[in-house]
Amino acid sequence: MGAMSGTVRVRFFARYAELVGRTEVQVSVELPATVSDVVRRVRAQLPGAGAIPERPLAAVNLKQSKLDARVEDGDEVAFLPPIAGG
Amino acid sequence: MTYLTRDPLSIDQLLAQVSSRACGGTCVFLGTVRDGAEEDGVTAIEYSAYEEMVEAEFGQLVAHAAERWPDARIAVRHRLGTIPTGEASIGIAAAAPHRAEAFDACRFVIEEVKRRIPVWKKELRLDGTEVWVDPSGRPTSKPSHV
Numbered sequence: 001m002g003a004m005s006g007t008v009r010v011r012f013f014a015r016y017a018e019l020v021g022r023t024e025v026q027v028s029v030e031l032p033a034t035v036s037d038v039v040r041r042v043r044a045q046l047p048g049a050g051a052i053p054e055r056p057l058a059a060v061n062l063k064q065s066k067l068d069a070r071v072e073d074g075d076e077v078a079f080l081p082p083i084a085g086g
Numbered sequence: 087m088t089y090l091t092r093d094p095l096s097i098d099q100l101l102a103q104v105s106s107r108a109c110g111g112t113c114v115f116l117g118t119v120r121d122g123a124e125e126d127g128v129t130a131i132e133y134s135a136y137e138e139m140v141e142a143e144f145g146q147l148v149a150h151a152a153e154r155w156p157d158a159r160i161a162v163r164h165r166l167g168t169i170p171t172g173e174a175s176i177g178i179a180a181a182a183p184h185r186a187e188a189f190d191a192c193r194f195v196i197e198e199v200k201r202r203i204p205v206w207k208k209e210l211r212l213d214g215t216e217v218w219v220d221p222s223g224r225p226t227s228k229p230s231h232v
Contacts, residue, residue: 062138
């Protein structure tokens with residue numbers, strides 16, 4: 001029996017979006033997975049994504065999340081450059 | 087309620103939102119695009135955001151402020167897009183029965199915005215260059231935290 005896999009929508013913003021030349025991508029990960037697994041997968045498979053930090057600020061389903069937070073099938077994971085609003 | 091706009095900010099609109107006969111003090115904060123001594127010919131800043139998350143985070147932030155200052159009325163709006171030097175990127179109005187709460191609530195909101203609202207800015211310079219700004223306020227022309 002193979003491991004279960006899930007698909008997550010990964011979104012990029014600001015400088016990270018420029019680095020990868022797009023604002024989102026769908027990636028497949030083996031479940032159970034964490035935000036770190038998604039980061040590793042994206043950095044390995046998406047051209048330009050190697051320049052995104054190994055430990056970026058991240059959000060899962062609109063909430064800032066730690067890198068060891070669990071990711072489920074259908075989740076939205078965002079990689080956030082250092083916040084600079086106001 | 088939407089906390090984001092692409093239009094110039096209206097102070098009158100923010101004040102109208104918090105106006106109350108029970109409030110004796112109102113504090114307004116505006117963050118404006120700067121071209122000071124530390125900058126290098128900034129003509130405008132291009133603001134972008136994770137818009138859905140900004141709306142959610144602002145909702146929580148304002149709710150949190152309402153818990154701390156139950157009698158305060160707070161309005162906040164962040165502008166996105168290209169904002170010329172001298173124009174406001176964020177406006178906050180806080181009204182309360184007394185001035186201390188109005189100042190404290192207003193200060194709380196801008197500090198929390200700086201800490202947790204997912205907005206980014208890119209400086210557009212006179213010489214045609216474009217530079218992402220890092221959280222300390224200093225620009226970074228190449229990836230700095232990789």
